[in-house]
Amino acid sequence: MPDPRDTNLADRWLDIEEIRLITDLRVMHAKIDELYHLVLRLKERHAGEQIQSDADPAVLTEDINQVDEIYLWFVKLKEELEKRGRQG
Incomplete structure (x- = not known):
């Protein structure tokens, strides 16, 4: 099916x-x-x-780490989109 x-x-x-x-x-x-x-x-x-x-240093550091993680995920998505754009 x-x-x-x-x-x-x-x-x-x-x-x-x-x-x-x-x-x-x-x-x-x-x-x-x-x-x-x-x-x-x-x-x-x-x-x-x-x-x-x-700022509370521990909280600010955690915020920065979370934003870094999100940023890296978006960079990966962007690279995949660009790769697909070149292929298609």
Whole structure:
């Protein structure tokens, strides 16, 4: 039996996993936009030295590590998209 996902998206319904993925992506887009604007406001209002001196060092380090992990995941996705673009 052929995989329904091989059919043109306009000619079929989304399955539950595709709906979940789309929902998760929409939440991710909103949260990334929210984080981006929050960081932008922090940078506008406070000097980096002030943030470093007033922040809990352990929490700030964990935040930085989490953002690094997210960044590396996006870099990997970008590289895969670029590779697919060159192939197709």
